[in-house]
Amino acid sequence: MHAVRVSSKWPWPWGFRWRCSCCGRWRPRRDGSTAGCSPAPTTIARTAWDLIAAGELWTDVLATLRRVVLGFAIGGLVGFLAGAVTGLSRLARSALEPMLSALYVVPKLALLPVFITIAGLGEPPVIVMVSWTVFFYIWIYTMEAFTQIPEGYREAARSLNVGRRAMFRHVLLPAALPHLFVAMRVAISVAILVIVAAEFVVGTTGLGYVIFDSRRLFMNDRMYVGIVTVALLGVILATMITWIGRRLTPWAEQGRPRV
Amino acid sequence: MAVPAVDRAGPPAKISAKAVTRTFGVGSEALHALGPVDLDIAEGEFICLVGPSGCGKSTFVRLVAGVLPPTEGQLRVRIRGASAAPIATVFQDFGIFPWKTVEANVRFALTANGVPKREGRERARQWLARLGLADFGDAYPDTLSGGMRQRVAIARALATEPEILLMDEPFASLDAQMRQMLQEDLLRLSQTTRPTVVFVTHSLEEALILGDRVIVMSGRPGRVLDETVVPFPRPRSTLVRESAEFGALRGRLWGHLKNEVEAQMAAQSGGEMRSLA
Numbered sequence: 001m002h003a004v005r006v007s008s009k010w011p012w013p014w015g016f017r018w019r020c021s022c023c024g025r026w027r028p029r030r031d032g033s034t035a036g037c038s039p040a041p042t043t044i045a046r047t048a049w050d051l052i053a054a055g056e057l058w059t060d061v062l063a064t065l066r067r068v069v070l071g072f073a074i075g076g077l078v079g080f081l082a083g084a085v086t087g088l089s090r091l092a093r094s095a096l097e098p099m100l101s102a103l104y105v106v107p108k109l110a111l112l113p114v115f116i117t118i119a120g121l122g123e124p125p126v127i128v129m130v131s132w133t134v135f136f137y138i139w140i141y142t143m144e145a146f147t148q149i150p151e152g153y154r155e156a157a158r159s160l161n162v163g164r165r166a167m168f169r170h171v172l173l174p175a176a177l178p179h180l181f182v183a184m185r186v187a188i189s190v191a192i193l194v195i196v197a198a199e200f201v202v203g204t205t206g207l208g209y210v211i212f213d214s215r216r217l218f219m220n221d222r223m224y225v226g227i228v229t230v231a232l233l234g235v236i237l238a239t240m241i242t243w244i245g246r247r248l249t250p251w252a253e254q255g256r257p258r259v
Numbered sequence: 260m261a262v263p264a265v266d267r268a269g270p271p272a273k274i275s276a277k278a279v280t281r282t283f284g285v286g287s288e289a290l291h292a293l294g295p296v297d298l299d300i301a302e303g304e305f306i307c308l309v310g311p312s313g314c315g316k317s318t319f320v321r322l323v324a325g326v327l328p329p330t331e332g333q334l335r336v337r338i339r340g341a342s343a344a345p346i347a348t349v350f351q352d353f354g355i356f357p358w359k360t361v362e363a364n365v366r367f368a369l370t371a372n373g374v375p376k377r378e379g380r381e382r383a384r385q386w387l388a389r390l391g392l393a394d395f396g397d398a399y400p401d402t403l404s405g406g407m408r409q410r411v412a413i414a415r416a417l418a419t420e421p422e423i424l425l426m427d428e429p430f431a432s433l434d435a436q437m438r439q440m441l442q443e444d445l446l447r448l449s450q451t452t453r454p455t456v457v458f459v460t461h462s463l464e465e466a467l468i469l470g471d472r473v474i475v476m477s478g479r480p481g482r483v484l485d486e487t488v489v490p491f492p493r494p495r496s497t498l499v500r501e502s503a504e505f506g507a508l509r510g511r512l513w514g515h516l517k518n519e520v521e522a523q524m525a526a527q528s529g530g531e532m533r534s535l536a
Contacts, residue, residue, distance in 0.1 A: 150352075150353050151353075152350060152352055152353025152354070153353050153356065155321070155326050155350070155353075156348070156350055156353055156354045156355075156356075158326050159324050159325075159326055159346070159347070159348040159350075159425075160344070160347075160367070160368045160371050160372070160419075161344055161371055161372050162371045163371075166371060170356070170359075170367060170371075171356065174356070174358035174359075175356075175358065177358070249358070250399070251357050251358045251359075251399040251400075251401060252357075252358075
């Protein structure tokens with residue numbers, strides 16, 4: 001554990017804000033104890049460096065990343081299929097939407113014990129948890145995207161003699177695609193949110209575990225390293241999705257938010 | 260395409276409607292939108308449909324396009340079968356796809372109808388060039404002006420070399436200058452390739468400039484109220500609007516149309532009064 005050092009060279013405004021926002025003490029107490037202190041950003045950076053050098057952080061980053069990507073892929077794919085079916089078929093919509101909507105409002109984390117009961121301890125319930133969460137976001141956005149395609153596009157395609165498969169591939173899918181990327185961006189953020197909580201409850205790896213384990217051990221600097229890393233992971237994944245979205249939907253460039 | 264009752268050896272009319280009606284919905288909710296309509300359109304004829312809003316002009320176009328089936332009556336469309344896509348439609352909005360480049364839009368119409376890729380690309384370029392869009396092949400439609408977008412739609416329709424060209428208020432959302440430019444384009448193109456054209460418009464002037472025959476339709480449910488053969492010889496240009504005869508014709512047609520528009524407005528306000536009471 002590092003003692004908190006306050007450099008007089010540290011820019012005052014930042015230090016001030018940092019201290020207020022953390023509601024912690026900035027300097028060590030007179031007796032030298034650091035309990036309740038928030039580590040300075042420099043301390044966090046140094047701790048992060050040490051953890052990376054020791055190869056410790058990578059294990060947890062990779063564990064979290066694997067779970068997020070896997071859960072996101074499964075939930076996203078199933079959500080897309082469900083969204084496409086309910087969005088394009090009125091029958092499927094009236095059959096499935098009430099049930100899915102009812103499930104949607106169940107707090108996701110409240111279901112974690114259920115997933116643990118079903119999938120056992122370790123990685124599976126965490127991945128199921130992420131998939132479950134991602135599924136609903138992607139499903140709702142996808143359904144919305146498909147139902148909102150103006151009838152005129154379909155009509156124009158039908159007047160061009162377009163078959164069902166070409167209709168989906170050349171008309172419906174591209175019309176929905178920009179919305180799907182918005183959905184993925186929202187879903188990835190929520191996936192990160194959920195995985196931190198899930199890793200806290202289940203398992204002994206991952207950034208969520210690092211954060212809560214450090215807090216329990218009063219390793220505040222390590223805790224902050226975990227928080228910052230999770231935030232960075234979220235930003236990087238969201239930026240990647242945005243970037244891919246831009247490459248795949250170049251026509252929707254105008255008026256699109258930057259992040 | 261689901262062409263309604265294609266009859267290759269039928270009567271000489273290219274498009275023949277007999278007591279065609281179209282109703283939307285069923286029971287007490289049913290909306291009688293069109294008909295009965297009796298109308299024969301000859302091969303190579305340029306027909307303009309005018310009428311008050313909601314009179315079923317667009318419905319008629321959709322029936323001929325095969326996008327909707329008629330509720331009652333008989334609609335025969337005679338196809339020679341020379342072109343892969345015998346009927347092409349230009350819509351007011353949503354006709355061209357914003358996710359495809361200009362060239363891809365035109366190409367899509369061709370490849371969807373079985374034209375080989377390479378030939379499709381060539382024909383797409385050729386038609387874009389004919390409509391002054393040669394430099395915009397790689398542009399996305401949303402980066403173009405409304406007039407240019409409609410030109411793309413026209414290029415796409417004509418690239419399939421259709422026997423029948425359906426146009427549903429294609430110039431309605433354009434400003435006056437753009438409209439006149441495109442009217443000139445359309446006159447030039449339709450006078451060289453001579454497809455059978457059904458052109459829906461709100462503008463009597465446009466109908467008289469472009470059409471061989473102007474059909475005035477009644478308010479909903481739309482029926483044929485008046486047919487006027489346009490006497491101006493072809494090839495003609497948009498300059499016909501300057502002639503005295505043009506003004507007289509427009510005045511006469513407006514006389515027919517005005518009654519219908521007034522009747523429709525009265526019916527609408529009557530309906531509002533009832534719903535208030």
